[in-house]
Amino acid sequence: MNLTLKVWRQSGPDAEGRMETYQVKDISGDMSFLEMMDVLNAQLIEKGEEPVVFDHDCREGICGMCSMYINGRPHGPKQHTTTCQLHMRSFKDGDTIHIEPWRASAFPVIKDLMVDRSSFDRVIQAGGYISVNTSGNTLDANAIPVPKDDADAAFDAATCIGCGACVAACKNASAMLFVSAKVSQLSLLPQGKVEAAERVKNMVAQMDKEGFGNCTVTGACEAECPKGISLENIARMNREYLKAQLTPGK
């Protein structure tokens, strides 16, 4: 198929950006979206122009590095699918595709489609862990049974890949889905309960400091999340937060 691409080009964080139009030809439906971008870049290099800069790594939907806003949706038209796992069979010959970076003040553009998501790392650094040293002398792994439902729910929350699609989808650029997924994972497990109150307070404080917006429960984050992280996590985090506020001395 032949396609028209409208791609956001921006030479640096402070430079002004613009949409540029490109044509790509003979695209196979079995190609992934990023392989189509590879074709575009090879074409640009051969013409002596600058290739489009974008983040990508594993190309199998797990590293969370790819981050394109395709036709007005993070990761494009298919549900539960990252950009790298989106295949061109989702498009038709003659289509025009708009490709933009994530847009949020907490994710400043670095170049073209590449953004800076280190704010997510700093939120985790604020408390997204259990404070145990790697001594190897912890309890036997089976010493504390964990109900299967809790373990499964913790796992579901933990499958977040930290791509930031939730932020990009949200009209408020809120990071509540991302933050609540980590808070939920750890608060559902007995190991994480010990420092649950400090954790949620510190992570929420860091989230606010980074400039993410508030949650108005629109649900766009859940709808666009490539891993199907549930809104229930946000409700759970709100409960954890309230509980932490009411816990004396915490």
Place this chain on the structure above:
Amino acid sequence: MTDMTKLDAKIPEGPIDKKWTKHKNNINLVNPANKRLIDVIVVGTGLAGSSAAASLAEMGYNVKAFCFQDSPRRAHSIAAQGGINAAKNYQNDGDSTYRLFYDTVKGGDYRSREANVHRLAEVSTNIIDQCVAQGVPFAREYGGLLDNRSFGGVQVSRTFYAKGQTGQQLLLGAYSALSRQISKGKVKLYNRHEMMDLVIVDGKARGIIARNLITGEIQRHSAHAVVLCTGGYGNVFYLSTNAMGSNVTAAWKAHRRGAFMANPCFTQIHPTCIPVSGDYQSKLTLMSESLRNDGRIWVPKKKEDAQAIRDGKLKPTQIKEEDRDYYLERRYPAFGNLVPRDVASRAAKERCDAGFGVNKTGQAVYLDFADAITRYGKTEARVQGIENPSDAKVKELGTKVVSAKYGNLFEMYEKIVDENPYETPMMIFPAVHYTMGGLWVDYNLMTTVPGCFACGEANFSDHGANRLGASALMQGLADGYFVLPYTIGGFLADDIRTGPIADDSPEFMKAESEVKERLEKLLSAKGTKPVDYFHRKLGLLMWDNCGMSRNAENLKKTIEDIRALREEFWKDVRVPGKSGETNPELEKANRVLDFLELGELMCKDALDREESCGGHFREEYQTEEGEALRDDENFKFVSAYEYTGDPGAAVLHKEELVYEAIEVKTRSYK
């Protein structure tokens, strides 16, 4: 040229099960106050790197951690699917430290270092305890205890897992430990930074040259020791299950600075990957080995059926049971579909080469879940008290069970291939997945450059000529959490009075200017072709001649072809942009240049090793039944290459492998 004198593996004396304990008791310690005076650089933030950086920081060292990705959480360990082995024996099926040790040495076809493997088996159980304490949500049974499954090459269930995302969960655990140390200021993180060279001062590794991938700035970073946790080099084949950015550059730079490269030709070709669909393909996707717990591998028994399938005239579901060849169950009745990876890959190739392959290309076999769905469906019906369930009900119930076990893998398959694997068998084919070879390290995980350590896939030590499934995660975390943090003390104990290492010594300045020169040279090559063109060409050469099956004639020719390709690269490559900016094409060019040298060394090693073992299959050395023919008399050693200015002229050093605890036997899975 060979030399036996330069390698000392420093294996402790004593019985195999006492060596590690004894060694730990005798290692020099650095007291807490002195640790604050010592800096350590850790390159890479996968399982080995994150766990090492976090553990070293907890102990009190000042750590600088580097990763080329935008976040440490994105290192390629994240993509590991099936599980992690540990000798917990929770299933009471006869597992033990010895059995895990034995399986791993046998699985590696008796080409790994016995003492290192035993230590790995010993610390395996600590890893599971540690991860659970960190909040890693492993799969559990209804009683609340941890669940296990089986992987290839073993007859017990010792694999812990988190659906098909075990690597993700373990890496996020290590990342959380790392994040905790970053928040305390004990680790300084350099994300989007790439190591460009290793700096050696007075014979010791004392720092690195790094490039800031956003600004392009070339930086000098000094430390008392450098730990490379930079993964494997499977991307030398261009197409592999590795992430696009996975590369050999850090390890190769260390090699060029004096670290020996061990067994570079030992590559793991994973049997169950999604087949190649076209020339534009940029990477291959693994379907976890755990699927072989329940999936049965087959091809049509009749060539005409295979042809009809390739022509699109017949569907796999239309092939009758008696017309299917479950060739692994036929050839290896004792292990069946769970033979080790090298054996399963070769068997798939054999069937496809013989004309029984499916898919349009003929380069695929089936992995079929129909029997498993029926089996689980019947059990589930019984549990739910449904008498005489209909076939449809059985299928519905069985599909649910299979989905709970492997759901995300089935989804991934459907996204890529556009077929529903619950309804029709998956098509799979072998693909490059892991490299057992890597930097030579001694028992302390130190390379031949004092002060330069290598952990995880970047070293060579534990998997011999073939790695067993679910053992890479185990080794990465063992090295990073429980081995290196102790053994590095033996080296650093001499440095408590050294003081900070200067980063403006002549050695640093020289290394920095060499890096700058190389980048300028790349940018000034005024050719016509993008870097990928050369990478693809190299990959094809390697896959065809140094992949699943190798022979002397082709290897010799390939060495010439790679040398010619290197020349063509410099004549005809085009790298756009500048060095002082975000420039992914420049990053690629720099990495591919190192792959172009490594590829030659791999072919040389494959040519030198005149035997078949594990993943290294030389056509000249096979039994009448087509099984690998090992030559213990002449090749029971580790090949460690010393760089001498040209990859083809590397000097071979041999580490003779001594097996005291295990009797060396012909490996059989029949």
